[in-house]
Amino acid sequence: MNATEHYQRTFAAHLRNPALNPPPAGVDPQRMGVYVRLLFNNVEDFLSGCFPVLRSILDNAQWRELVRQFYAEHACQSPYFWEIPAEFVQWLTARQAEVRLMAQFPFLLELAHYEWVEVPLLLDDTQVDWAAVNSDGDLLDEPLVLNPVMLLQSYQYPVQTIAPDTLPSEPQPTHLLLLRNREGKVDFVVLNAVTAHLVQLLGETTTAREALLQLAQALQHPDPEQLLGFGMTILQQLHTQQVILGTSAHRQ
Secondary structure: OOHHHHHHHHHHHHHHOOOOOOOOOOOOHHHHHHHHHHHHHHHHHHHHHHOHHHHHHOOHHHHHHHHHHHHHHOOOOOOOHHHHHHHHHHHHHHHHHHOOHHHHOOOHHHHHHHHHOHHHHHHOOOOOOHHHEEOOOOOOOOOEEEOOOEEEEEEOOOHHHOEOOEOOOOOOOEEEEEEEOOOOOEEEEEEOHHHHHHHHHHOOOOOHHHHHHHHHHHHOOOOHHHHHHHHHHHHHHHHHOOOEEEEEOOOO
C-alpha cells in the first residue's frame, strides 16, 4: 500500500467511525470534524425520510445509534442516494443478530422492509397495456390479467399498524399485498392466509377456476363447487382493489 492509498483509507475509516479510527496525521481535527458531521448527517437525514415510522418509534439516541452502526459497518455497493434504503435493509438483514435494538424491537427489520418496499414498486418501469385488458370480462373462466407491479409479502408482525403508540408486543402473522395502483401510488391490501394463497395461485394458473380448485384441494374442502361461489366474491374484491386488472382481451 503506497502513501496515498494509506492516507485515503485512514481518512475514510475516520469518516465512518471517528470513535475508533484516528484521522490522518497532520489534519486539523476541526476541519476533519466538518466532513465527519456533514457525511453522517446526509445519510441520517436521508434514512429519516425513507423510514419515517421506524424513525418515529425510536428516540434520538436510539436512531443515531442504529444509523451510526450502519454507516460504520456497511460497504454500500451503489453510489446513488436513492438506493441507500435498499442497502440499509440488506445490512439489517445480514447483521440483525448484532443490532442491539433488535432485542427491544424484534419487528424492526420487518418494519424497515415494509417501509422500503414502496420504493422499488414506485420506480418499477413496467407499464400496463390497457388495450389488452378487458375490465368487464369473466373473472372465473377467462385468463386473468394481474397487476404486474405488486408484491405478496408475509410478516410475523402487523407492520402496517405500527406507530409510536401501537407497538406490537407479540408476533401476529400478517399477509400484505403491496401494489402500484392506476394512479401511480402504492397501496397495501391486508389478506388472510387463504386469500394470500389464492393470490399466489392466481399467478401460477391460467384461470381463477383452476386456482380455486387447487386451493380447494390444498384446503381439503369437501365441496369445491361451494368454494367457487365463495371465491367469486374474493375475485370481485381483488378486482376492485386493482390486484386483478381484468381479463385478457386477446382470447385464446
